[in-house]
Amino acid sequence: MEIFAQQIVNGLVLGSIYALVALGYTMVYGILGLINFAHGDITMIGALVSLTLVQLLAAAGLPAPVVLGLAACGAMLVCAALGLSIERVAYRPLRRAPRLAPLITAIGVSILLQYSAALVWGKQYISLPSIIEPVRFTLFGAQMTLLQATIFLLACTIMGGLLWFIKASRMGRAMRATEQNPDVAGLMGVNTNTVIAFTFLLGSAIGAIAGLMVVLYYGIGHYFMGFMLGLKAFTAAVLGGIGNVAGAVLGGLLLGVIESLASGYIGDLTGGVLGSNYRDIFAFLVLVLVLVLRPSGLMGRHAGDRA
Amino acid sequence: MMPLRGNPLLHWTAWLALALLLLAAPFMIEALLGRAWVRIADVALLFIMLALGLNIVVGFAGLLDLGYIAFFAVGAYSYALLASPQFAVHWPFYVILPLGAAMAAVFGILLGAPTLRLRGDYLAIVTLGFGEIIRVFLNNLNRPVNITNGPQGITLIDPLQFGGFSLAQTHQLAGLTFTPVHNYYFVFLAGALISIAISLRLEDSRIGRAWVAIRDDELAASAMGINTRNMKLLAFAMGATFGGVAGGLFASFQGFISPESFHLIDSIMVLCMVVLGGMGNVWGVVLGAVLLTALPEALRYVGPLQQRWFGEVFVDPSDLRMLLFGLALVLMMLFRPSGMLPARRRAPGPLPAAAGKAHGNG
Numbered sequence: 251m252e253i254f255a256q257q258i259v260n261g262l263v264l265g266s267i268y269a270l271v272a273l274g275y276t277m278v279y280g281i282l283g284l285i286n287f288a289h290g291d292i293t294m295i296g297a298l299v300s301l302t303l304v305q306l307l308a309a310a311g312l313p314a315p316v317v318l319g320l321a322a323c324g325a326m327l328v329c330a331a332l333g334l335s336i337e338r339v340a341y342r343p344l345r346r347a348p349r350l351a352p353l354i355t356a357i358g359v360s361i362l363l364q365y366s367a368a369l370v371w372g373k374q375y376i377s378l379p380s381i382i383e384p385v386r387f388t389l390f391g392a393q394m395t396l397l398q399a400t401i402f403l404l405a406c407t408i409m410g411g412l413l414w415f416i417k418a419s420r421m422g423r424a425m426r427a428t429e430q431n432p433d434v435a436g437l438m439g440v441n442t443n444t445v446i447a448f449t450f451l452l453g454s455a456i457g458a459i460a461g462l463m464v465v466l467y468y469g470i471g472h473y474f475m476g477f478m479l480g481l482k483a484f485t486a487a488v489l490g491g492i493g494n495v496a497g498a499v500l501g502g503l504l505l506g507v508i509e510s511l512a513s514g515y516i517g518d519l520t521g522g523v524l525g526s527n528y529r530d531i532f533a534f535l536v537l538v539l540v541l542v543l544r545p546s547g548l549m550g551r552h553a554g555d556r557a
Numbered sequence: 558m559m560p561l562r563g564n565p566l567l568h569w570t571a572w573l574a575l576a577l578l579l580l581a582a583p584f585m586i587e588a589l590l591g592r593a594w595v596r597i598a599d600v601a602l603l604f605i606m607l608a609l610g611l612n613i614v615v616g617f618a619g620l621l622d623l624g625y626i627a628f629f630a631v632g633a634y635s636y637a638l639l640a641s642p643q644f645a646v647h648w649p650f651y652v653i654l655p656l657g658a659a660m661a662a663v664f665g666i667l668l669g670a671p672t673l674r675l676r677g678d679y680l681a682i683v684t685l686g687f688g689e690i691i692r693v694f695l696n697n698l699n700r701p702v703n704i705t706n707g708p709q710g711i712t713l714i715d716p717l718q719f720g721g722f723s724l725a726q727t728h729q730l731a732g733l734t735f736t737p738v739h740n741y742y743f744v745f746l747a748g749a750l751i752s753i754a755i756s757l758r759l760e761d762s763r764i765g766r767a768w769v770a771i772r773d774d775e776l777a778a779s780a781m782g783i784n785t786r787n788m789k790l791l792a793f794a795m796g797a798t799f800g801g802v803a804g805g806l807f808a809s810f811q812g813f814i815s816p817e818s819f820h821l822i823d824s825i826m827v828l829c830m831v832v833l834g835g836m837g838n839v840w841g842v843v844l845g846a847v848l849l850t851a852l853p854e855a856l857r858y859v860g861p862l863q864q865r866w867f868g869e870v871f872v873d874p875s876d877l878r879m880l881l882f883g884l885a886l887v888l889m890m891l892f893r894p895s896g897m898l899p900a901r902r903r904a905p906g907p908l909p910a911a912a913g914k915a916h917g918n919g
Contacts, residue, residue, distance in 0.1 A: 285678045287685075340887050348773075351890045353621050353681055354832060358886025361825055365879040369872060477821070481686050488679075527697050534686045541679055542671040 255392040257514040258507060263398045265506020266405035267467065270460035271483035272490070272498040273412060274453030280429045280493035281449050282345070287356040288336055290480015291363035292329050292454050294473065296461030298371050300325040301471045305379055314381045318462070325458040332363075333454025337447055360476075367473040375470045382466075401463045408456060409499045416495060425449060429493070478530060482509075485537040491550025500548060509533060583742040584733065594854075595738045599810065601850035602745035603803055608830040608846040609752045609839065610799025615828070616837035616900065617765060618792035619772030620673070621681040624688025625827050628797040630695065630819035631664050632657040632804025634705060637814050640715040643706060650717050654805045661801025662794040669793040674786050680793075688824050695816040710815025717744060717809045725812070741810050748806060749843075752799060756839045759795075768792050769837070822879060829882045832889055835896025844898060853878045 271293050278286045303321035312320075340359050344352045385396035416422035427435035428445045436442050464479065465471050482505060490501025513529040540547060583595045607629060614622045635657035639648045668687055672680045699707030716725030716737070724740040759765045767788050770778035779785045808814050826849060834845020856874045863872065872880075889896065 283678075285682055287681075340891070343891055347890075347894065348619075349677060350615070350619055350621055350836075351894050353678060354828075355887045355890040357623060357681075357825070357828070358883045358890070361879055361883030362887065365876050365883065368876050369880070477689070481682070481689070484682055485686075525697075528693065530693055531690050534690045537686060538671055538683065541675060541683065545675050545679075 252391045253514065254511075255390050257510045259389065259392040259394055259398070261507035261510030262503060263402050263467070263506070264510060265486075265503040266402050266409075267460050267463050267502075268479075268483050268486045268506050269409060269499045269502025270405050270456050270463070271479060272486040272502045273409070273495060274457045275480075275484050276487040276490070276492055276495060276498040277425075277449050277453050279487070280495075281425065281432075281446055282341070282352075284341065284352050285356065285484065286341075286453075287353075287480070288359040288363055289453065289457060290476035290478075290483065291360050291367075292332055292336075292476070293457040293461045293464070293479055293483075294471075294476030295332060295363060295367060296325040296329045296454075296458030297465045297471045297475060298367055298376070298461075298473070299328045300458070300462040301376055301378060301465050302371075304381065304465075308379050308381045317381060318466075322459060322462050325462055326455040329454040329458035329461075330451045333450040333457075334447055337450040342443070342446075360480075364473055364476070371471075371473060373473060375472050378465055378469045378471070397466060401467060404459075405463070408459065412452075412456070413495060413499075421445070421448060481537075482533040485533045485540075488537060488547055489540050491547030494547070494549045497547055497549035504548075505533060505536060508536060579746060580743075583739045587739075592736065592738060595736075595742060597850060597854050599738055599741050599745050601847050602742070602749045603807055603810070604827065604830060604846040604850050605749040605843050606745075606752045606799060606803040606806075607827050608834070608842045609749075609756045610796045610803065611827050612756065612796075612831050612837065612839070612842045613759065613768075613792055613799070614796035615831050616835075616842065617760065617768040617772065618789055619768075620677055620789060620793060622684045622793070622796065622824075623681050623828065624684035624686070624691075624821075624824055625796070625800060626819045626821075626824040627684075627688045627691045628661040628665060628800030629804040629807065629823075630691055630816075631661045631797075632801030633808040633814050633818070634695065634711070634804075635660045635801070636805035636808040637711040637714045638704070640809070641711050642713050643711050647715055650715075650805070650809065654802055657805040658798045658801040661797040661804070665794040665797030666790060669790050673789040673793065685821075688819075688821055692816045692819060695819070705816075708816060710813060710817075711808075712813045714808050714812045714814065716812065717741075717806075724809075745806065745810075748802070753839060753843065756842075760837075760839065764788070764791065772837075825879075825882055825886075829885060833885060833896055835898040835900060837900030838896065838898045841896050841898030841900070845896070852881075856881075 271290065274289045274292070275286060278284060278289070300321040303324045304317055307317040307320055308314075336359055340355045341352055344355060382397055386393055387396070388394070416425060424435070424440045424445045425448075427438065427440050428442050432442045435445075464475070483502070486501035486505040487498045488501070489505055490497025490499065492498075509529065509532045512532045516524050516528060583598060586594050586598055607625070610628075611622060611625045614620050614625070636650075636653050638644060639646055639653045639656070640650070641647075668683060669680070672683045695705045696708050698705040699709075705711070716723055718724065722728070724744065725737050727737065728735040728740070767778065767783045770781065770783060771785050771788055775785055807818075811818075830845035830849045831842050832845075833849065834843070835841025853875070856878050859872070859877060860874045
């Protein structure tokens with residue numbers, strides 16, 4: 251039972267990171283109907299930028315909270331600028347092109363980001379200097395560190411804030427209008443270009459925070475880390491119902507728990523035949539199962555049919 | 558590639574000259590550039606087969622497959638397991654190659670069936686995932702029962718063998734020396750020509766026209782009575798089959814395979830061949846495959862050049878290759894979406910927007 255509680259806690263913490271990344275996929279998909287393959291790699295850039303900043307600032311002897319705060323700000327700035335320019339250069343000109351074109355540019359941008367990162371940071375794993383003393387405590391029989399708790403609570407705060415923002419603010423209303431029908435939204439005086447650019451900015455900045463969290467959680471960063479993270483976050487978005495922001499949160503948390511439980515118990519269930527080295531396949535299985543059984547996801551409104 | 562239409566004599570002479578050129582090519586390449594380039598020519602022919610397979614999926618049917626190399630891996634491992642000391646079975650190639658092709662097709666259908674009734678984008682992400690997941694399996698299926706031998710890969714794979722004529726040995730025929738790379742050149746040439754022939758015939762067939770119709774407007778295609786799901790599935794399975802055959806040939810050619818040969822990078826490389834050459838144009842894809850096989854070889858010289866000019870290697874040539882591929886994908890889509898040699902059926906100028914989710918009736 252203790253192991254069970256432990257896996258749930260681990261899953262929720264990891265899942266909250268997946269959820270943050272999934273928000274970026276789902277917002278862009280909701281508005282443009284485009285899978286932004288580059289989003290996982292934007293998160294990776296956020297992770298590596300914050301890693302470098304932490305290294306530099308920690309070497310300067312600043313206290314840990316200041317270091318992390320500054321690293322988060324720096325990563326958000328870089329990623330927001332990156333998201334904006336990618337949208338402007340690679341996606342906007344293709345908004346009315348055949349479906350295949352933006353998908354191919356998206357994968358091209360993703361490759362470009364990966365190998366630019368390999369150029370800047372090298373291909374080896376980069377480890378985080380230990381700036382935070384692990385503070386452990388027990389919650390419902392499960393071990394937890396203060397860091398994990400902070401990640402989870404911060405992620406929940408960001409998600410709650412975003413939901414409120416989309417529901418209540420003027421820009422949020424414009425985003426919802428653009429999602430429903432960009433042409434009509436334009437006729438109603440919404441500057442859809444601004445709204446789309448803002449969506450990319452917001453998604454990328456949130457992705458940057460998620461990147462920092464991944465780095466803090468695992469303690470390492472790598473130029474290819476965005477790939478699996480992106481795939482899992484996309485799965486989370488589909489699980490929750492792609493295009494639905496609350497769904498992405500739910501899907502992310504659920505996927506984290508599923509993955510954690512599955513990789514924790516797969517050894518026992520199969521009598522040691524399959525081990526946790528199969529961890530990465532669960533997200534994929536979930537993705538395929540959702541597409542077979544309920545393509546609209548848990549909270550989606552309509553099937554992801556070609557509309 | 559259409560030499561001198563109209564004059565039958567010249568026409569046939571031109572074709573004959575082309576055929577002779579292709580047959581003599583390995584010896585000319587060896588004389589001019591060295592034997593290493595004969596091997597590169599072999600690989601180029603293999604990539605022509607792969608790229609033509611992907612072209613059926615992406616070019617004809619308009620479905621984005623980002624994990625195409627997985628089918629190549631399925632074919633290669635099918636061949637390797639059934640013709641190596643791994644299980645101590647040594648079946649002949651004419652049994653295993655079709656078997657590997659069938660295996661790849663089965664995987665294609667398994668993967669395509671749940672996704673192809675949905676929007677095309679889902680296929681892209683599912684194939685992207687599958688391409689990586691298959692490596693997880695190949696890497697880990699060495700226990701509890703050793704099937705794939707894990708990360709070490711499978712060695713001592715049987716070469717192709719026609720009767721007593723082994724392609725892995727050097728033969729003297731008619732005063733010419735046929736080394737293994739020469740032998741495989743002719744097999745791969747035959748494979749590539751067959752693939753080209755199949756692609757050209759498919760393009761003009763009822764099936765090919767149905768694919769193009771689906772690519773250009775799925776709704777209209779289904780209104781015309783095309784069973785779009787089955788047609789898409791057929792395209793996907795057929796593309797996988799090409800990959801499976803090429804994979805089997807690759808395994809026999811290399812004699813060794815490991816999971817590392819089937820990376821996302823390789824899927825992207827084949828995709829680049831199709832996109833740069835011209836999606837849907839068979840000759841464009843052939844050109845793309847040849848150019849993109851030769852280019853990385855040429856880029857190898859960039860490393861030493863950097864060393865000489867700057868005293869150190871700033872950009873690893875293989876990374877440079879990937880940067881160029883990524884850039885090429887973006888720039889091609891922005892400025893010349895139909896590739897170097899555009900497909901004939903495509904209307905000149907921008908296509909009418911395929912009915913997108915959010916911006917359909919613009």
